[in-house]
Amino acid sequence: MSATFASPDSSAVPLYIIEQDVPDTIPDSARTWADAADFTGGAGATLAVPGPEGGIAMALVGAGSEASRKRSRFDVGSAARSLPAGTYAIQTDLSPARMQEAALGWLLASYDFDRYRKPAKPPAQLIAPASIDAARIEAIAAGEFLTRDLINTPASDMGPDELEQQARDLARQHGADITVTTGDDLLAANFPMIHTVGRASTRAPRLIDLRWGNTGPTLTLVGKGVCFDTGGLNIKPAGSMGLMKKDMGGAATTLGLAHMIMALGLNIRLRLLIPAVENSISGNAFRPQDILTSRKGLTVEINNTDAEGRLVLADALALASEESPDLIVSMATLTGAARVAVGPDLSPFFTDDDTHAEALTASARAVADPVWRLPFHDPYETMIEPGIADLDNAPSGGMAGATTAALFLRRFVDAPYIHFDIYGWNPSAKPARPKGGVGMGARALLDALPKLLNL
Template identity: 70%
Template sequence: MPLAFATDTDAAIPIHVIDADKADSAIPAAAKAWAATHGFKGGLGKVLTVPGADGQIAMALVGYGTAAKRARGRFHMGTAAARLPKGVYRIAAGLNDADLEEAALAWLLAGYSFDRYRKPKDPIAALVPPEGIDAERIATIANGEALTRDLINTPASDMGPDELEEAVRALTADHDATLNVITGDDLIPANFPMIHTVGRASTRAPRLLDMRWGETGPQLTLVGKGVCFDTGGLNIKPGGSMGLMKKDMGGAATVLGLAHMIMGLNLPIRLRVLIPAVENSIDGNAFRPQDILTSRKGLTVEINNTDAEGRLVLADALTLSDEDDPDLVISMATLTGAARVAVGPDLSPFFTDNDAHAAAIAAGGAQVADPVWRMPFHDPYEAMIEPGIADLDNAPKGGFAGCITAALFLRRFVESPYVHFDIYGWQPKAAPARPAGGVGMGARAVLAALPKLLSL
């Protein structure tokens, strides 16, 4: 079911959000004795319901902790949403306007559960949308995030290139967009040689998904890595490294979630979404180390590791993205382990040569609690991706600056203004409003930044 706010608002239970630094004055007088009896002092994530004369819940106190504690995380209201008894609630006091939007989004996201393969969990308490927020916008963003999570969480047995195409078709129909698909051997005459090469060893045909929406405004093209499962190819991954490879289409899942937000909010842009959807498998026709591939752009690539396949399929899609002169191209991919080593699983590293774009994305991420971190397109490392026998090396030796060299590789295929995100797409441990499993990263930061990125 879609994530949604409560519509029955008449009997909503008031919530008082209590800053631990101001607990003495913030706890309502009618609840002070009850709070003291239960030792409630506004600790972060603590919840206390206060009964009325009839024994029913008259109000709820939600601990908001100290400013220092809050700064160490986000979506704190998601914890309260999961802990409160069932019912309908409204935020009555304790949050300023800047915090209400995050709190409302946190509440909706706390209601997300991936139940495709098990008995559905009971729904959490419902929230009346706080006054002063755009409830429809928040719900649209939450459901875009839910789409991303669902796609990543679905195992490869049920989320191959066929099923990813079905998901894009459903999104296309929901928003009256258009979709063009090039599949299997048709990729060869259409000049997508590297998408075909990476996916040809699988029994599930590779394809390029090309969705368009909007008739006027600046053009934004989103390119998402859609490797539905990655064995590593002939450079096969060890079992421990293959265990999470259902999430290797996390870039595609994230751009689809972002596309849902953009279209659902009816932003005044022309949107294009390109997803090279493949499975990197092993068979007699699998591509090999030392093979040299010719890309759509004409650049040749020496294959020094078949497990560095994401940049190959993205390269052909990025070349296509350039061909109708977009105002901005953004790629998202679960591309390198080096990015995780650099910033961990919670930050979304991104690359751009444009300082104004970088500032807009950083500001957007801070505004909507979607943390990002700019990484450098470090030109001196260009030599590391030039093998000598071909134009480019898909897996430079040495192991240094892996996320930077991968980003530099992709930049070779784009002439338009370009931003690249190397995301993780996975929540290793449960956190407020983010259960362990697939998670969107960077999409809300980009959404918040779009007015500046595209001069809307």
Template identity: 70%
Template sequence: MTPRFAAADSRALPLHVIEQLALEDWLAPQTDAVQRWVEANGFTGAQAQALVIPGPDGAPAMALAGYGDAAQRARRRFVLAGAAKALPQGTYRIASGLAGQVLETEALGWLIGGYGFGRYRKRAAEARNLIAPEGVDAARIEAMAAAEWLTRDLINTPAADMGPEELETAARTLAETFGASLETVEGDDLLARNFPMIHTVGRASTRAPRLIDMRWGTAGPKLTLVGKGVCFDTGGLDIKPASSMALMKKDMGGAATVLGLARMIMALGLPVQLRVLIPAVENAIAGNAFRPGDILTSRKGLTVEINNTDAEGRLVLADALALAEEGAPDLIVSMATLTGAARVAVGGDLAPYFTDDEDAAQALAAAGARVADPVWRLPFHDPYELTIEPGVADLDNAPSGGMAGAITAALFLRRFAGDARYIHFDIYAWSAADAPGRTKGGFGQGARAVLEALPALLKL
């Protein structure tokens, strides 16, 4: 199922979006019957309130959605999606109360708010349809919503049904849908093709590791997306406790998010040469698992001392980033559920990112605000480079000390991106509870911000 706006329908119910402080003004020109109905039902315009108003014949004549006040809205995205859940099923058109960018954002929230993960349990059909508001870019909003649904489905699928092979299948299906090419390097071929760290991390699993390489577009600037595809992470021999392992089906959230971003780019036909690289592995435990103290040689030739087998994401990303740089792209963007330190720093709602490019940073911050995809810049702090140099190898995959873990991980990855223009996202990709526009479970972070910023990033 793909999220879509409803076809224009004269029977669609007019929906008035009303701020609390504007309710009195909206009511003033209404009939006595409407005023009494609103008062009797306690509608105040508060967030998440909704009310259907009958006409003289008793049939629904209009609907109201509460929009709260500015202070309340600053604390929550997609307010209209919250009110939509309180409306009866039917088709609606926004008749008043929203305009401009806010209208686009709330229309997007309505579409993505209709998501539900139904692979393992039947969901009751709930059809609250919205006609595309006048003046919005409906195709763009639909593309963003479809990408978000794809990302959520991939993250929410448990690891038993979303291993490296299944992640490849999802990428292949996406490639076939939009006429992209896809090549996979699998198993021991990773060694033959010089992807040694991807092979090392994934070799202990019965599910073969692989590098997924998708390409689309033949003209325009070169954009390469790299997504961490660790389909399940036990922590390896440095095994995680059960409480930390519970959500590790989402450790491929970076891969799911770049596939969502790729879907938007291809659906909108952006004039870029797109490449998507996903190292897909399971970090399992077996007799041939890599060990603390091992020293690995990467595709780039840099050696890496393993001080924690649970810091495996940066290892598989490193080989993929080295390949990305070899293609001389105009921009590399990596996305990964990489460090708990990033969550400590900014929580789960913000998507922290790293870049040395000041113009890119400004473009991303502005873009994220426009499309309700909040991002926050963290620094590539060069003095911390010393902490990732262990002395016995070129790099340390898990520096001791426990400080600045998100930054040291980003610095580690930057070594493999080389001289390429590079942006790295350390995302969480999970909502612990239902919220307007999203359900509990996986969700994408940073993808809409990147899409919105691409014209500035790549001079499109």
């Protein structure tokens, strides 16, 4: 598995990207072979064309029709897994955006989570097309691979301490500074809700704080790091607990995005905050009807211990706001309501800034990382006000669950703010995105940063 392109090689197999019909520019012998194989250029279809000596003379990969491309992405890149092993060089002229998608998709398709099994067969390698920024694509792919690895690793090997080590490794790689506040030290440092959610676990809760960069606008990323979520005393049923190793998908995605930013050397002062906990059950677990006092001083009535992600994020967001950064972005696998609203393929986000929303939407389209804006609907504020405390962590009624969670988080932020409520998981394999953990929204954010931060 590699997030890098192959070195230039004069013996590389020519690769032609075909849109529905094999063009006249392809040699007659290849056209004859394609006709015999009934190859029509359907999205993701591949064909190796033999040479006179029995080797591969060229390869064809289908891009599909314009209509089919609206229904899928990275189809060309999926050829990395379907063509024979070897090195390939694209010969077809494509628009910059489509060439970038093809090249990135090729790298993303080479991903294989093989920590617990024998690796899959090596993917075909691609020489970076001359028209793309190869270093940028490689940095993006490496960040995505990091995110996928973290989400795919089970909680037995990816608890708060292992997540901290991943952050430390990333800091060491890029020369960033990192501090971690752990266990009862969270109380002394005034992170009461992070401590409360994580105290029932045998693995201590913690707040990871990474800083990088000395110049430029300030960006603070906050990622939900619930390494496993039983639901606490409001325990989840088995069907809902099965995927809870992915409940740290927000932290995994922000770590991947942080790698992209640092690897590309962007002129940004970056801060990354990850509250890392397990929501477990023991004699000291927090209870329904408990009232917690947050770092910001707001009190929170607990009406469901399974709505814990917003609690740990709230303390981290309050800390982030104390420095008044130019932008705060939180990312979390926060609510099932978001998944029900838009499904597993879209990244829902919330912002009060129309300019930020437009920039994100345009970037998402440009880099094939779809997002969808959901509303900070102010009239729903009353739904998170229980009367006995300032805030309710789980309003009754089941209505607008994603919006009420986002409104809850907004109460702790005093800076320009974007919140992502992502799923972080592919239920079934798709081109360049195998079944399992996946980054969502990070590439759209990376592309939009120049507009979001006036770089």
